[in-house]
Amino acid sequence: MRYNHDTPMADPERIVASYLIETPLPVEKAAAALAGEQSSGTFVAVPGETEELKQRFAARVERITERETVNTPSLPGSRGGGTFHRAEVVVSWSVENMGFNLPTLVSTVQGNLYELSQFSGLKLMDLEVPSSFAQRFRGPKFGITGCRALTGVQNRPLIGTIIKPSIGLSPDETAELVSRLVEAGIDFIKDDELMADPPHSPFDRRVEAVMRVINAHAECTGKKVMYAFNISDELDAMLRHYEKVVQSGGTGAMISLNSVGLAAVKKVCDIGVLAIHGHRNGWGMLNRHPLLGIDFRAYQKIWRLAGVDQIHVNGIANKFWESDDSVVHSIESCLEPFLGGFAILPVVSSGQWGGQAPETYRRTKTVDLLYMAGGGIMAHPDGPAAGVRSLQKWWEAAVEGLTMEQAVGKYPELRKSMEKFGG
Amino acid sequence: MRYNHDTPMADPERIVASYLIETPLPVEKAAAALAGEQSSGTFVAVPGETEELKQRFAARVERITERETVNTPSLPGSRGGGTFHRAEVVVSWSVENMGFNLPTLVSTVQGNLYELSQFSGLKLMDLEVPSSFAQRFRGPKFGITGCRALTGVQNRPLIGTIIKPSIGLSPDETAELVSRLVEAGIDFIKDDELMADPPHSPFDRRVEAVMRVINAHAECTGKKVMYAFNISDELDAMLRHYEKVVQSGGTGAMISLNSVGLAAVKKVCDIGVLAIHGHRNGWGMLNRHPLLGIDFRAYQKIWRLAGVDQIHVNGIANKFWESDDSVVHSIESCLEPFLGGFAILPVVSSGQWGGQAPETYRRTKTVDLLYMAGGGIMAHPDGPAAGVRSLQKWWEAAVEGLTMEQAVGKYPELRKSMEKFGG
Numbered sequence: 001m002r003y004n005h006d007t008p009m010a011d012p013e014r015i016v017a018s019y020l021i022e023t024p025l026p027v028e029k030a031a032a033a034l035a036g037e038q039s040s041g042t043f044v045a046v047p048g049e050t051e052e053l054k055q056r057f058a059a060r061v062e063r064i065t066e067r068e069t070v071n072t073p074s075l076p077g078s079r080g081g082g083t084f085h086r087a088e089v090v091v092s093w094s095v096e097n098m099g100f101n102l103p104t105l106v107s108t109v110q111g112n113l114y115e116l117s118q119f120s121g122l123k124l125m126d127l128e129v130p131s132s133f134a135q136r137f138r139g140p141k142f143g144i145t146g147c148r149a150l151t152g153v154q155n156r157p158l159i160g161t162i163i164k165p166s167i168g169l170s171p172d173e174t175a176e177l178v179s180r181l182v183e184a185g186i187d188f189i190k191d192d193e194l195m196a197d198p199p200h201s202p203f204d205r206r207v208e209a210v211m212r213v214i215n216a217h218a219e220c221t222g223k224k225v226m227y228a229f230n231i232s233d234e235l236d237a238m239l240r241h242y243e244k245v246v247q248s249g250g251t252g253a254m255i256s257l258n259s260v261g262l263a264a265v266k267k268v269c270d271i272g273v274l275a276i277h278g279h280r281n282g283w284g285m286l287n288r289h290p291l292l293g294i295d296f297r298a299y300q301k302i303w304r305l306a307g308v309d310q311i312h313v314n315g316i317a318n319k320f321w322e323s324d325d326s327v328v329h330s331i332e333s334c335l336e337p338f339l340g341g342f343a344i345l346p347v348v349s350s351g352q353w354g355g356q357a358p359e360t361y362r363r364t365k366t367v368d369l370l371y372m373a374g375g376g377i378m379a380h381p382d383g384p385a386a387g388v389r390s391l392q393k394w395w396e397a398a399v400e401g402l403t404m405e406q407a408v409g410k411y412p413e414l415r416k417s418m419e420k421f422g423g
Numbered sequence: 424m425r426y427n428h429d430t431p432m433a434d435p436e437r438i439v440a441s442y443l444i445e446t447p448l449p450v451e452k453a454a455a456a457l458a459g460e461q462s463s464g465t466f467v468a469v470p471g472e473t474e475e476l477k478q479r480f481a482a483r484v485e486r487i488t489e490r491e492t493v494n495t496p497s498l499p500g501s502r503g504g505g506t507f508h509r510a511e512v513v514v515s516w517s518v519e520n521m522g523f524n525l526p527t528l529v530s531t532v533q534g535n536l537y538e539l540s541q542f543s544g545l546k547l548m549d550l551e552v553p554s555s556f557a558q559r560f561r562g563p564k565f566g567i568t569g570c571r572a573l574t575g576v577q578n579r580p581l582i583g584t585i586i587k588p589s590i591g592l593s594p595d596e597t598a599e600l601v602s603r604l605v606e607a608g609i610d611f612i613k614d615d616e617l618m619a620d621p622p623h624s625p626f627d628r629r630v631e632a633v634m635r636v637i638n639a640h641a642e643c644t645g646k647k648v649m650y651a652f653n654i655s656d657e658l659d660a661m662l663r664h665y666e667k668v669v670q671s672g673g674t675g676a677m678i679s680l681n682s683v684g685l686a687a688v689k690k691v692c693d694i695g696v697l698a699i700h701g702h703r704n705g706w707g708m709l710n711r712h713p714l715l716g717i718d719f720r721a722y723q724k725i726w727r728l729a730g731v732d733q734i735h736v737n738g739i740a741n742k743f744w745e746s747d748d749s750v751v752h753s754i755e756s757c758l759e760p761f762l763g764g765f766a767i768l769p770v771v772s773s774g775q776w777g778g779q780a781p782e783t784y785r786r787t788k789t790v791d792l793l794y795m796a797g798g799g800i801m802a803h804p805d806g807p808a809a810g811v812r813s814l815q816k817w818w819e820a821a822v823e824g825l826t827m828e829q830a831v832g833k834y835p836e837l838r839k840s841m842e843k844f845g846g
Contacts, residue, residue, distance in 0.1 A: 038617065040588045057591040075711050077744025096622055097590050103655045103682035104619040107704050111616060111682070114707025115743035115773075165463040167520050168480040193534060194461065196527040199519055232526045235658070235690040259526035259534070261684005267658040281530050284537025285716050286708060288498050292715070293708050320538035321500025350538075 013130030014092040016062065017109040017298075022073065022121030022291050024080030027064055027087045033118040035059035035091050038108055057097055063090040073120030074291040084120050086291075100136040102305060103262055105129075110294065121291030127298040131339065133305065139342035142275040142309040144368050147345050150251045150275055151187045151226050156399070157369040158187040158226075159391045161377045161384075162349075166192030171201055175209035177384075181377070182217040182225045184385030185392070188370060191230035193256050193281045203229070203241050211248040228254035228277035228310075235264050246273050257303060257311075258282035269307030277347070278308035288321065296326075297333040304338050310345040310370055316360045319351030328363045335366060345370050352376050353421035354394030354414070358407060361398035371395070381416045390417045436553030437515040439485065440532040440721075445496065445544030445714050447503030450487055450510045456541040458482035458514050461531055480520055486513040496543030497714040507543050509714075523559040525728060526685055528552075533717065544714030550721040554762065556728065562765035565698040565732040567791050570768050573674045573698060574610045574649050579822070580792040581610040581649075582814045584800045584807075585772075589615030594624055598632035600807075604800070605640040605648045607808030608815070611793060614653035616679050616704045626652070626664050634671040651677035651700035651733075658687050669696050678731075681705035685729060692730030700770070701731035711744065719749075720756040727761050733768040733793055739782045742774030751786045758789060768793050775799055776844035777817030777837070781830060784821035794818070804839045813840045 023030035039059040067086040074084070098104040110124055142150065151158055161181060163174055181189055197203035210227055218224040231241035231253045238260070245253055254277040255265055269276050286293040300311055313330035314322045327348075334346040348360065348369050353376030361367070373391055380387030393414055397407035404422070408414045446453035462482040490509040497507070521527040536545055565573065574581055584604060586597055604612055620626035633650055641647040654664035654676045661683070668676055677700040678688055692699050709716040723734055736753035737745045750771075757769040771783065771792050776799030784790070796814055803810030816837055820830035827845070831837045 039590055053588060053591040057588075075744075076713065077711065077746070079744075097617065098619065099621045101619050101621075101656050101660075103657070103679055103684075104617070104653075106682040107616045107655065107679045110708065111679070111704035112707070112743070114705070114711055115737075115745070116707075117742070117744040119744075165476060165480075167462055168476040193530045194520065194527070196521065196524050198522045198524075230527075232530065233524050233686070234526070235686045237524075238686065256526055256530045256534070259529040260686045261526075261688070263656070263658045263661065263683045263687035264690070265684070267687070281534035282537070284535070284539075285533065288500065288537055289712055289715055290499065292712055314538075319540070320535070321498075321502075321540040321542075322538070323500070 013095045013132055015095060015105065015109065015130070016090060016092045016128040017124060018126040019089045019091070020086065020121070020123045020125050020291065021089050021119055022070070022084050022086045023119050024073070024078050024082070024084055025118055027066055027085050027089070030118045031061045031064055031089045031091070033116060034089065034113060035061050037112055037116060039093065039097065057094065059091050059093045061089065062092050064088070074289070075120050077117055078120035079117040086121070088125070095130060095132070100133065102266060102302070106262065106302065114292070123291055124294045124298045126295065127301050129305070129339070134339040137305050138272070138307060139304055139339065140307055140309045140344050141269070141272040143343035144345045145343065147226070147275050147309060147370070150224070152223055153187050155367065156392070156395050157367050157371040159388060160188030160190065160370050160372040161186055162190050162192055162372060162374040163195070164192070164374050164378055166194045167198070169201060171205040171209040174201065174206055175213050178210050178227070179213045180384050181388070182214060184388040186225060186377070186388050188226045188228070190228040190254050190277060190372075193230060193232070193279050196230045196232050197237065197241070203231075204244050207244050207248050207250065211250055215249050224251060226252040226275065228252040230254045230256070231268070232256040232260050235267065238264065238268055242268060242271060242274060251275060252277055254279055256281050257308065258286070262302070262306060265303070265308065266306040275309040276307065278303055278311040280312045284321070296330040300330070300333050300344060301338055304342045304344050308344060310347050313346045313348060315348040315350050315352045316356040316363070317351065324359070324363070331364045331366070331369070335368060347372060349374075354391045354417055355404050355422050357391075357394040357398035358402060358404050361395075367395070367399065376417070376421060379420070381420050386416070390414060436518045436555055438518060438528065438532065438553070439513060439515045439551040440547060441549040442512045442514070443509065443544070443546045443548050443714065444512050444542055445493070445507050445509045446542050447496070447501050447505070447507055448541055450489055450508050450512070453541045454484045454487055454512045454514070456539060457512065457536060458484050460535055460539060462516065462520065480517065482514050482516045484512065485515050487511070497712070498543050500540055501543035502540040509544070511548070518553060518555070523556065525689060525725070529685065529725065537715070546714055547717045547721045549718065550724050552728070552762070557762040560728050561695070561730060562727055562762065563730055563732045563767050564692070564695040566766035567768045568766065570649070570698050570732060570793070573647070575646055576610050578790065579815070579818050580790050580794040582811060583611030583613065583793050583795040584609055585613050585615055585795060585797040586618070587615065587797050587801055589617045590621070592624060594628040594632040597624065597629055598636050601633050601650070602636045603807050604811070605637060607811040609648060609800075609811050611649045611651070613651040613677050613700060613795075616653060616655070616702050619653045619655050620660065620664070626654075627667050630667050630671050630673065634673055638672050647674060649675040649698065651675040653677045653679070654691070655679040655683050658690065661687065661691055665691060665694060665697060674698060675700055677702055679704050680726060680731065681709070685725070688726070688731065689729040698732040699730065701726055701734040703735045707744070719753040723753070723756050723767060724761055727765045727767050731767060733770050736769045736771060738771040738773050738775045739779040739786070740774065747782070747786070754787045754789070754792070758791060770795060772797075777814045777840055778827050778845050780814075780817040780821035781825060781827050784818075790818070790822065799840070799844060802843070804843050809839070813837060
């Protein structure tokens with residue numbers, strides 16, 4: 001469906017964005033500056049800025065909820081008084097302002113806002129789009145159901161791993177590892193984000209070597225392991241890589257979302273033949289500061305609109321900086337329906353070895369996850385096969401409601417992973 | 424030139440990245456973690472990670488320069504002691520790790536680094552690539568010389584403006600404004616980043632209406648004004664928009680770099696028929712915190728590799744949060760040769776009205792700028808034509824070495840802009 005260019009929408013639907021802000025100004029004044037900058041902003045009134053035009057296109061401050069006041073600004077460069085007020089601010093725009101244009105939607109709800117001296121902190125927390133977006137955007141082609149169908153996994157998380165070392169293996173060495181992993185019963189394997197198409201592991205050769213193993217295993221067992229080949233590259237190369245995976249019988253491809261960018265990711269997702277594994281490396285830059293950037297709830301919606309099928313959410317007790325609360329929030333965000341569906345599969349990873357399964361399940365009550373372990377599988381004392389079995393068993397125990405200690409008590413085979421990784 | 428996939432590079436060239444870091448750990452240990460994560464990282468040693476492989480692919484810490492120690496971490500989530508050490512750290516990678524692949528280069532030098540709990544602050548400050556990149560990447564097709572040739576402007580900054588109000592004008596209303604601006608002698612006009620292809624100003628109609636005016640003016644006067652139409656959109660739409668501009672006789676297009684993303688921007692730049700105006704909206708998210716994100720020096724190099732011809736740098740005494748020192752640093756970064764050239768035209772904007780020209784010139788000693796004023800032209804007391812003349816005169820005065828006050832003394836016609844905007 002395309003909108004009609006000739007007639008303005010009769011009753012324009014609205015985009016709604018929620019922000020956490022910090023400002024030295026009265027909160028109402030700062031919110032008005034935010035809305036002004038992102039709909040008709042210049043620093044003086046200009047001819048042509050009629051009242052009618054303003055009414056039709058102005059962003060609207062819908063709601064302000066004041067929070068605490070602090071004495072130190074979170075970010076430099078704000079202009080105004082000595083105390084800084086925090087608030088949640090909800091702003092809306094008519095879809096008429098940008099039409100159905102994802103990059104311009106992003107420029108509208110984020111864009112220059114982070115530059116405004118009226119703020120000493122600003123984070124986009126959530127984003128709502130009108131239901132008309134569901135006609136215009138397909139969303140994830142595969143999502144949770146599709147990824148389960150492609151891998152033949154039901155009623156438990158997909159168990160996945162990353163090829164390590166992340167960089168340096170030849171295609172044949174990679175395929176040899178893949179061979180051990182598929183025999184161990186893994187559901188999903190991915191390239192590292194550092195491994196795309198380097199001279200020592202050319203993309204096409206790697207696909208050929210890996211898919212030979214995966215296809216042979218699928219013929220014997222009926223189980224086709226999903227391998228997310230890292231197609232991240234310039235656009236034409238990505239499209240070539242994608243085609244190579246399709247021709248070789250693959251079912252998945254991985255993209256570094258932030259490095260590749262929205263327009264090219266959307267273009268690749270639109271093809272709709274491979275499940276797209278969205279790697280969010282670079283995410284810390286956009287989110288680690290509590291009053292700058294974008295919250296995961298808003299972030300993952302943008303990628304669901306683009307059509308990404310799987311997205312990283314970090315993991316409980318991860319090796320990175322992120323708190324468990326934040327990880328749980330991210331998993332929940334992915335599992336919330338968006339536009340009546342648009343399901344996306346959360347990818348749990350970072351320092352995972354299975355022992356985090358009980359806490360992950362206790363807090364999220366879901367098995368709709370792709371649960372990834374790198375070292376947790378490859379460095380298992382009894383080898384990768386035992387690593388995979390151990391992860392499956394940890395998840396059985398988790399769904400039974402056992403704690404980590406109870407799980408090891410009931411299933412002695414978990415003891416080795418506990419001793420190796422649980423210290 | 425393509426590298427040979429069959430033989431590893433004999434003497435691998437290296438990518439060099441400089442960081443400002445803050446860490447609760449001894450700085451050497453944190454630097455080693457950085458290098459490890461981005462070349463062979465997992466949280467335990469894995470089989471296959473041989474010494475030979477490590478030697479060939481490991482990132483190398485080249486230099487550490489310790490700086491101050493602070494008592495409060497800049498970012499949450501770091502693990503370790505009570506004091507936080509700042510340092511400049513230089514790290515290098517063999518090009519063999521990623522080949523010539525811009526998105527994967529970005530994933531390597533940024534990527535997961537911001538997530539590491541070893542850091543309470545991390546900012547990518549600079550990036551150097553080997554000279555082989557100059558064979559593989561064309562860089563900006565037009566750059567400074569090309570944009571001067573397209574607009575016929577020598578020995579002074581290009582004077583530009585933004586169509587305001589940013590949102591809401593119809594194509595005919597836009598064209599009417601353009602008509603007044605080209606008659607006033609403007610060199611460059613751009614759409615606002617909020618204005619792309621909305622229902623009330625469909626892209627094709629706007630191009631037709633605007634180019635009718637610009638082409639007619641060019642036929643009469645020989646001067647073709649560059650209009651940077653905002654083509655930001657999904658990829659296929661961007662390519663259609665680009666073609667429409669070319670067919671209509673236009674010379675420029677604008678892209679919101681961060682919203683569109685690297686792979687699609689590169690794809691558009693590769694066409695090489697239009698000068699590409701790079702709008703950096705969203706930039707504050709990547710840079711405003713002093714110890715998070717990316718410095719402009721590194722940022723603009725990535726876009727020069729992609730082939731962007733013009734890039735925003737904010738302006739002296741701007742309406743945003745950025746300091747003059749930072750703006751000067753950004754202008755200087757653009758004017759430094761990169762890969763022996765790859766020149767990019769710095770775009771000065773935000774609250775500019777001409778009175779900042781003396782200070783801009785005093786501090787940068789360059790006229791290789793696209794100097795943009797929105798309200799500063801459109802809201803000039805004597806109308807847009809007087810606004811344009813005033814900007815040109817301000818720059819004459821600046822190059823003469825006059826201060827703002829001296830300029831108004833010598834050129835009384837500057838008084839009106841001073842009175843309107845200089846308060």
